[in-house]
Amino acid sequence: MSKYCAVNQHRFIYKKEDFKMKRKMFNKVMAASLTAAMTMSLAGCGGNAATTEAPADTTVDQQTTTAETETTESEITVEPEEEGPVALTDADGNVYDLGGMEIIIRDWWSSGEEEEPKNAYEEARQEYRDWVQDTYNFKIKQVAISDWGSTPEDFLNYATTGGDENYVWILRQGAEFVSAMNSGLMYDLATLDCLDFSQDKWKGGVHKLCSKGDSIYGCSPEIPEPRGGLYFNKRLLEEAGINPDDIYKWQESGEWTWDKFEELCQTITADTDNDGVTDRWALVTDDSETKNEAVWSNDAEYIGMENGKYVNKLESDETLQALNWALDMMAKYKYMPEGAEWDYWKTAFPNGDGAFLVGQAYLAANEFKDMEDDFGFVCFPKGPNAKDYRNCYTDNIYAIPACYDADKAWKIAFALNAYTNRVPGYEDYNDRLSGYYDSFRDTESVDLTIARMCENGFTTYHDMIPGLSLGEQFLWGCTIDNPPAQAAEAVRNEWASYLEEANK
Structure with missing residues (x-):
């Protein structure tokens, strides 16, 4: 049985100073005492030799009680804390630990420097991504290493010879990608069940474009680009x-x-x-x-x-x-x-x-x-x-080289998936629109055209x-x-x- 098989989901509650959701901020006054009752259930899953297995969804019910305390001035009621994001745990109830893995999303345009947030959404996104990296013990950044013209050949060379880096490659659509896919140089993402392509985050359909039979060799977690x-x-x-x-x-x-x-x-x-x-x-x-x-x-x-x-x-x-x-x-x-x-x-x-x-x-x-x-x-x-x-999507492709072993590929995919999840509290927010x-x-x-194009598309x-x-x-x-x-x-x-x- 894979070590990634039996898992459950453990909901954590965070105080405001631990995880700040900017869209739903409100002032809180802490009481003299606060007790929380938390129950946990574990779920197991059977093994599958053909697939590297990932978390099965089980939630832990949580109840938070408020305490009241008397003061010389007034009575203060403590409001329930906001829920934080969901942390995935293994069969033993331990949060996944990627061992300090440093991952690079490799493209041809990013500086690699983290920009200062410009609005409440970007602040919340930064805080969520910090939480994800701290929780699962990994670091990830997106940086330009190749240029637009050399990327296909650079990927071909790397996937053929291998390397110690932990890369997610961003590749453009085209015949070069298909040639690499047909040559067995792309890791089959369908074998990594930490990725659920039925989720809305994959609605751009890049994974369908990159499918062959039951295998999937590329994807994109981004909101589709209007064209x-x-x-x-x-x-x-x-x-x-x-x-x-x-x-x-x-x-x-x-x-x-x-x-x-x-x-x-x-x-x-x-x-x-x-x-x-x-x-x-x-x-x-x-x-x-x-x-x-x-x-x-x-x-x-x-x-x-x-x-x-x-x-x-x-x-x-x-x-x-x-x-x-x-x-x-x-x-x-x-x-x-x-x-x-x-x-x-x-x-x-x-x-x-x-x-x-x-x-x-x-x-x-x-x-x-x-x-x-x-x-x-x-x-x-x-x-x-x-x-x-109809809007014809031509989004870039995220791919993992097939030269990585199953354990490494699973961890990279797990980190990418968690890092690119929709920000809690902003699940319906389209971060592409602000730039337009x-x-x-x-x-x-x-509001009427670009937003529609992000929804009404095909590959x-x-x-x-x-x-x-x-x-x-x-x-x-x-x-x-x-x-x-x-x-x-x-x-x-x-x-x-x-x-x-x-x-x-």
Whole structure:
């Protein structure tokens, strides 16, 4: 039987000075005496030779009694102490001890320095993470060691040769990850039952993207990142007689559809001075971005997963419908100066050359931060095959090298899981949102769109197929003159060979 098998959960009560939950703070006056009754139950579990086992949930009921004491001035009633977080214990009732293990979450952007908390949530998070590390006796920090370009090769070399470090690697999605996974270089997280992928913290679905059969080779505990949507220039909409706020209302009511979007584009695109030349345009946008968002918005994709196998969805009715619609929209409503580079939109939209831009959420803090006109941001409108707006998640992947033994991998996974749990008292708090308020020009962009994108998302698989290059092999050549069905037929056999290899 594994030493990690039979465990129970022991609830600890902390005084205010031990663990401060900032959202529910209140003044407390300690009485002369305080007694607490605590009962504990233990639960055991059977062994499984194929799996390194982890804690089974059993809670310890706790009762706290208050005492009253008389003073010369007044009678003071002691209020019950707030509950602290749950500490996991082994079969003998001992809190897990990771032996002072020092763990590094290895990425390509973090400084490794702990930043000062800026708000009550960040204070509570810091206190919780301090408690986690003290309780289970480990240290963890996130620091850049590789750079963006070298990370895949660095992981390949490390996982092949091994090392004494205790790493959690953050890797980007792509064919390099699949190659490493197929080569047996990723630890199978499904064998570590300290990880429960049914929990809400894994809702981004990265573990599904990184699954093969019953095995799971990567995950992400982070709230999914909002990605592609539709920017709009409020001044240009108002000049065309459109109330910009109506777009948010349509989004909330479910009326924000392809048809509604085209109605606006028809209204905006015009020859305002009657000289025979269109001088007000609805769209300035990147072709590939627009095609992709159209596909996602019609509940479609290029490569799917069926019965544990990658499948070609490029020629499905929903995907071809979306691509044809996107090409038609750009042909009728897109402003494209003669001789312009593919990324002309980076200056065209801030300059007011078009009312709408299909783009990623991060652009607000970068290319558009100095834009003179106010802008808004909504989800890409729904296609006829979709029931709701969709955000395609492309989050980074957390992985543990397969060169680690079972004991080491379990401890690293246990620490990562505990460290990244939702902060007690802030379980429903989305810490991604705060950073977007400074980037966008209205609160609706964040409260109604960014927040929705963190919930309404899916993962897809075209970036996970070695040899398959969506842009080079299909998107760039899919045009009005080379329509989607024709372009899809041209790559059918080539993609079939890639899928056959990936499915081995």
